[in-house]
Amino acid sequence: xxxxxxxxxxxxxxxxxxxxxxxxxxxxxxxxxxxxxxxxxxxxxxxxxxxxxxxxxxxxxxxxxxxxxxxxxxxxxxxxxxxxxxxxxxxxxxx
Amino acid sequence: xxxxxxxxxxxxxxxxxxxxxxxxxxxxxxxxxxxxxxxxxxxxxxxxxxxxxxxxxxxxxxxxxxxxxxxxxxxxxxxxxxxxxxxxxxxxxxxxxxxxxxxxxxxxxxxxxxxxxxxxxxxxxxxxxxxxxxxxxxxxxxxxxxxxxxxxxxxxxxxxxxxxxxxxxxxxxxxxxxxxxxxxxxxxxxxxxxxxxxxxxxxxxxxxxxxxxxxxxxxxxxxxxxxxxxxxxxxxxxxxxxxxxxxxxxxxxxxxxxxxxxxxxxxxxxxxxxxxxxxxxxxxxxxxxxxxxxxxxxxxxxxxxxxxxxxxxxxxxxxxxxxxxxxxxxxxxxxxxxxxxxxxxxxxxxxxxxxxxxxxxxxxxxxxxxxxxxxxxxxxxxxxxxxxxxxxxxxxxxxxxxxxxxxxxxxxxxxxxxxxxxxxxxxxxxxxxxxxxxxxxxxxxxxxxxxxxxxxxxxxxxxxxxxxxxxxxxxxxxxxxxxx
Numbered sequence: 360x361x362x363x364x365x366x367x368x369x370x371x372x373x374x375x376x377x378x379x380x381x382x383x384x385x386x387x388x389x390x391x392x393x394x395x396x397x398x399x400x401x402x403x404x405x406x407x408x409x410x411x412x413x414x415x416x417x418x419x420x421x422x423x424x425x426x427x428x429x430x431x432x433x434x435x436x437x438x439x440x441x442x443x444x445x446x447x448x449x450x451x452x453x454x
Numbered sequence: 455x456x457x458x459x460x461x462x463x464x465x466x467x468x469x470x471x472x473x474x475x476x477x478x479x480x481x482x483x484x485x486x487x488x489x490x491x492x493x494x495x496x497x498x499x500x501x502x503x504x505x506x507x508x509x510x511x512x513x514x515x516x517x518x519x520x521x522x523x524x525x526x527x528x529x530x531x532x533x534x535x536x537x538x539x540x541x542x543x544x545x546x547x548x549x550x551x552x553x554x555x556x557x558x559x560x561x562x563x564x565x566x567x568x569x570x571x572x573x574x575x576x577x578x579x580x581x582x583x584x585x586x587x588x589x590x591x592x593x594x595x596x597x598x599x600x601x602x603x604x605x606x607x608x609x610x611x612x613x614x615x616x617x618x619x620x621x622x623x624x625x626x627x628x629x630x631x632x633x634x635x636x637x638x639x640x641x642x643x644x645x646x647x648x649x650x651x652x653x654x655x656x657x658x659x660x661x662x663x664x665x666x667x668x669x670x671x672x673x674x675x676x677x678x679x680x681x682x683x684x685x686x687x688x689x690x691x692x693x694x695x696x697x698x699x700x701x702x703x704x705x706x707x708x709x710x711x712x713x714x715x716x717x718x719x720x721x722x723x724x725x726x727x728x729x730x731x732x733x734x735x736x737x738x739x740x741x742x743x744x745x746x747x748x749x750x751x752x753x754x755x756x757x758x759x760x761x762x763x764x765x766x767x768x769x770x771x772x773x774x775x776x777x778x779x780x781x782x783x784x785x786x787x788x789x790x791x792x793x794x795x796x797x798x799x800x801x802x803x804x805x806x807x808x809x810x811x812x813x814x815x816x817x818x819x820x821x822x823x824x825x826x827x828x829x830x831x832x833x834x835x836x837x838x839x840x841x842x843x844x845x846x847x848x849x850x851x852x853x854x855x856x857x858x859x860x861x862x863x864x865x866x867x868x869x870x871x872x873x874x875x876x877x878x879x880x881x882x883x884x885x886x887x888x889x890x891x892x893x894x895x896x897x898x899x900x901x902x903x904x905x906x907x908x909x910x911x912x913x914x915x916x917x918x919x920x921x922x923x924x925x926x927x928x929x930x931x932x933x934x935x936x937x938x
Binding site for chain 1: 532549550551553554645646647660686687689690692752754755757758759761762769773776778779780781782783787788789790792793794795796797798799802804807808810811812814815816818824825827828829830831832834835837869870873884885886887910
């Protein structure tokens with residue numbers, strides 16, 4: 360399965376990554392060869408095979424909904440690119 | 455102090471031959487001296503390391519020590535360590551100071567081990583040569599023109615050059631075992647779920663697993679004793695009975711059934727590497743083990759399956775890097791969307807973006823069944839191969855990597871050639887099995903690793919089997935010229 364420029368623009372948009380025209384040309388070749396390698400999978404008959412999502416047969420554990428962590432609010436806010444009045448600042452999204 | 459085992463270092467501390475401060479200072483000086491050249495560490499913080507060493511000395515003074523107390527351990531820069539810059543090898547996290555500890559870091563702190571610094575790695579652990587790091591490539595101490603392997607390349611070079619007595623790594627498709635093979639020491643990827651992933655920056659969550667890296671199997675056992683254990687903070691952590699990985703080390707391998715998969719010795723394996731592996735297998739035979747021919751027929755599908763599953767999970771995991779709450783944000787942008795697009799374009803390197811895009815593609819509407827679901831089904835087939843094999847044998851052995859260390863830039867621009875580095879290691883991650891690499895010989899003065907694959911939770915047995923080999927041979931004690 361080959362990947363064309365249109366595919367690349369579409370997935371780059373979904374992944375929220377800017378891709379320049381030059382990058383897109385390079386990606387077409389490289390992603391194309393990776394997808395060709397991946398396509399080897401299609402030769403295998405997988406009828407009646409259960410998909411495997413986890414190595415061991417385990418179920419999702421549950422725990423009591425209690426606070427276990429100490430408050431690191433101020434440390435967390437210090438890490439943000441832009442903060443005002445204890446909130447993360449992003450470009451205006453609502454007129 | 456330079457070439458002592460962890461047990462001997464512990465002995466030295468207890469007998470007051472040296473203090474933890476002296477030991478830490480010694481390794482920090484080595485790092486200062488050699489790191490400019492080798493580039494094994496991204497962050498060094500002498501003040502923090504020495505404060506931990508001082509604390510360790512008081513623990514030892516008051517008799518509250520355990521085996522690793524006061525011993526410096528280099529930490530892969532994928533583990534969050536409170537107050538330490540934690541970059542994951544990426545510009546995206548260049549300014550990130552971890553506000554909390556990964557469970558692995560917590561566990562080392564609890565026993566009074568010293569964090570010697572954060573080691574270089576491929577960006578977000580995506581790579582097999584440490585050439586995708588934002589902080590530049592790492593040199594292989596055996597030959598500076600060659601790569602150390604990856605993604606745990608900084609930890610690997612640190613061990614090989616004896617800049618640290620021990621280190622941690624993580625392994626999603628071979629990132630502990632392949633560098634252990636290329637740099638000539640012992641490295642273990644435990645059963646999926648044995649070591650907590652909490653605070654370990656996620657790449658592919660169903661495959662990622664942390665493990666020890668050190669010269670010998672015995673050292674790895676000492677480290678695993680600290681690292682393993684159930685953690686409520688990681689929902690995929692397994693509640694497995696706590697084991698002491700040191701107690702079975704000295705058992706005999708007489709009667710051990712070693713499965714040798716024919717698929718690991720086919721086209722693609724370097725002839726001289728093959729010879730070393732065959733010699734190692736014969737050593738085991740001489741020690742009383744039995745070699746059994748086995749087959750893992752779906753081995754050739756491991757790479758295609760991995761390059762669907764790992765990028766798919768990565769594309770989801772790395773969606774958190776949006777320039778809003780932490781990490782890199784583009785300097786100039788028009789609106790929120792533009793900020794996301796530019797932040798991620800600039801903050802991620804080429805290989806990471808490639809994998810995010812592949813992952814996004816295989817998960818996108820219309821392709822999910824053909825790729826992701828198909829890959830999960832073949833993952834099951836690969837896992838079944840191992841289940842069948844373990845009915846015939848106790849442990850599986852083969853090469854860890856298809857060749858010895860290769861030249862820098864040799865495979866950098868060819869992703870497919872690079873991906874083949876992990877051809878023998880990836881299938882164990884897909885199956886969730888433990889895998890280990892130990893030094894088995896040399897080709898042209900470069901180390902070759904023998905891979906051991908065990909059944910689920912058989913780490914104790916694998917360490918025993920590796921230790922037995924290291925009683926017969928001294929490959930694990932070899933160091934590059936000029937290091938000692």
